Amino acid sequence: MSTRQPDSSNFLTIAEVAAAIRLSKMTVYRLVQSHEIEAVRFGRQYRVSETAVDQYIERSALSDTPG
Numbered sequence: 001m002s003t004r005q006p007d008s009s010n011f012l013t014i015a016e017v018a019a020a021i022r023l024s025k026m027t028v029y030r031l032v033q034s035h036e037i038e039a040v041r042f043g044r045q046y047r048v049s050e051t052a053v054d055q056y057i058e059r060s061a062l063s064d065t066p067g
Contacts, residue, residue, distance in 0.1 A: 011047035011049055011050075013046075014045075014046055017053055020053065021053065021057065032048070036056060037056045038055075039052065
C-alpha cells in the first residue's frame with residue numbers, strides 16, 4: 001500500500017472531472033484506465049485530485065502545440 005500523499009486535498013468524481021474539462025464520463029474513465037489521469041479508487045468509485053486534472057490539461061496542451 002502506498003503512503004504517498006496527494007498534492008491536493010480536493011478530490012473530484014468522474015462526473016465532476018468530465019464536466020470540468022468538457023469530456024464524456026466514458027472518456028474520463030478511459031483516461032483513468034490508461035493512466036493518463038491519476039485517480040484513486042475507493043471501493044467501486046474513482047476520485048481524481050484537482051492537481052491530476054491540472055497536470056493532464058497541461059500535458060495535453062503541451063502535446064498539441066505545433067512544433
